[in-house]
Amino acid sequence: MAGRRRASGSSAVLLCLLLVSLVACGGRPVGDGVRADVQRVLDRRAAAVLHHDERAFRATGTATPYARLRAVPFADWSYRVTAVHGDGDTATADAELRYRVRGYDSAPVTAGRTLRLTRAGDGPWRVASDAPAQKAGDQLWDQGTVAVVRGGDSLVMGVGQSTERLRSFAGLADRAVPAVAQAWGTDWSRHVVVLVPKSVDGMAALLGSPASSYRGIAAVTTGETGAPAKAPADRVIVNPDAYSMLGPLGKQVVLTHETTHVATRAHTNAATPLWLSEGYADWVGYLGTGRTAAQAAPELGRAVAAGTAPTTLPTDRDFGFGGDANRLARAYEGGWLACRLIADRWGEVRLREFYQAVGTHKERAGAVEGALKDVLGTTLPDFTAQWQAYLKAQLG
16 A cells, blocks of 8 residues: 555655554565464464473463463364564464364364564564453463363363362263263263363353353353264363362262263254253253152242242243343253153153254254154144143142
């Protein structure tokens, strides 16, 4: 742009100031040379991570001490620079970080990053900071040094946690994986990655959400719904504050529930209502525990006793983490009992087939109705009436 018109004196200076983030006064786009230089230093940084070369890593800058990453078994790590802003001796780069954890991720996990770089004169660029991009969540190593414990079917990574506690999570996950495989089948990775941050604030930062959304929630599972079976492994992210308040049975139910989400994700999409995805995960979680409906669904039990039992299946809105805790509990309990009803009346195999049939649709409209007809031979009004009767029979 600057090379296509003439300017002199103060006008030329003003023009350069206005265009400094995009164009150099000499006419060469700032992004061309700087972006290539920044990409090269990030390529060296990535190679240092993969080769466990702490010295080479430190040579690329001071951001993110290598010790934070050392224990994580990365199979791949790379940056793709998407934009560079600034000029002179400082620059800010927008980049996409792609990495895989060896033995667990079959495709890269991607994360937006914002990096600040500096250089002295004509020296090489060095990374001064490497942080999540705006609206992106933390990576676990952003929060401190990562400790890793390997289980038979699990990988547990934590920050600010003792090795003993991380081993306890590995034991729970290792029991969850075969339990889920027995209920759902073996057409999934049969591995699970568990992240244990220091607190609920750390959990929220990993998810890129406010902590208030997760207080009282013991764990959540990340992952793109409807992704193919070879998509990256989901992460089960634990809220250590809420999790520590659970008893042994509750801890196992939660890990089995979350592992069920890992197994079912390839068959879960926008057509799948939360009462089905969460209800099925709870159904698998409670299998073999001997818990009765009255023990596992106390909020719905109180509603039935008060004559205020729900007349419709739980809506997605009922599952909002930031809303009424009792309403949330009733939603989970209602979804669980709907799946329990299907297993009791039509069989466990039909329950799985029903779940998968709903997921063959691309959108919500007609998905449940179609699966009810094709798999269970019923209609939504009839199924809802059976569910209402089941609630009263089990909880009355």
